[in-house]
Amino acid sequence: MAERRPLRIGVLGTAEIARRRLLPAFEACPDTRVTAVASRTAGRAAEVTDRFGGCPVRGYAALLERDDIDAVYLPLPAALHAEWTERALRSGRHVLAEKPLTTDPVRTRELLALAADRGLVLMENVMFVHHPQHAWIRGLADAGAIGELRSFHAVFTVPARRPGDIRLSPELGGGALLDTGVYPVRAALELLGTDLDVVGAAASRTQGALVDTGGAALLRTPAGVLAQVSYGIDDAYRSVYELAGSTGVIRLEHAFTPPGDHRPAVTLRAADGRTERHTLDAHDQVLGTVARFAAAVRAGRAPHAAVCLRQAELLHAIAVSAAGSMAPGVPRQSFETSSSPRCDGDAHDETVRAAAQAVRHEPRGV
Secondary structure, X not given: OOOOOOEEEXXXXXXXXXXHHHHHHHHHOOOEEEEXXXXXXXXXXXXXXXXXXXXXXEOHHHXXXXXXXXXXXXXXXXHHHHHHHHHHHXXXXXXXXXXXXXXXXXXXXXXXXXXXXXXXXXXXXXXXHHOOHHHHHHHHHHXXXXXXXXXXXXXXXOOXXXXXXXXXXXXXXXXXXXXXXXXXXXXXXXXXXXXXXXEEEEEEOOOOOOOOOEEEEEEEOOOOOEEXXXXXXXXXXXXXXXXXXXXXXXXXXXXXXXXXXXXXXXXXXXXXXXXXXXXXXXXXXXXXXXXXXXXXXXHOOOOOHHHHHHHHHHHHHHHHHXXXXXXXXXXXXXXXXXXXXXXXXXXXXHHHHXXXXXXXXXXXXX
């Protein structure tokens, strides 16, 4: 039997998240191989390919013209995701795009439909959902370990971004909601189901910021289970969630970005004060994500499409609900999600020019 050929990956951009996490995972996964890496400058692309292999390519459009690419990984600024995801799909490539897939639920729906119509896999890179610790916790709750589920509380906050970081730029789709807010919202969807609605939300910004730097939202299921989610990009690091029930609480620390060698510790606290601690096996969720993407391409079925769309809808609803709580002077487009730029040949609109000016070292990723 002939050996199965690895999925040939083209990388659009040399962001830190690509260099630090995804490129090493593509290299380690036997089902993927990096064929080419594109950057706005040839030298930057060459630096990356010297380390991870593949051919350096100057310009994102030039990469899509190659005939040795099966799939594209896209770690560009959020405001550019929709344009380049669409270009990649229309060139016949599967796409793994950094979260959020787009900054607008309408565009998210359109791109998911485009991928499905063309028989292509479009997958949003929310890596924590591929860690088995969450399925283990769901099983614990489903088995009645905490009685009847009452509420869910999740927090993901990170320290302040450095000046000039793309996540502080309204033109590039920056802000805490679309950066760290994705995690607790997605966790609520994974653990409570997609039938969630936004009850209310509030946001804040630190002095001098042009985007939201923190916020919180309250969501609710039809059965009345409440989900409180908090997020921020100018805070002490927190990455935790709790499921609270009528007879106990399940708590998970390091919930969203655990290192590959981290052994998760799940705490189960009963109503009478007794505490159980369960230590789970370590798992590399980055490698797991890459393997899942390759498997999805082989199977011809995109995972999590419905959840991805519902996540986009909830993020938009949170933005709209919280917009009135923002301090005066914050541009509305820096917080309320708006339509992403449509692809128009090789023309670079204001968003693309902003990216070229603002991102000397392409974006870091959480």
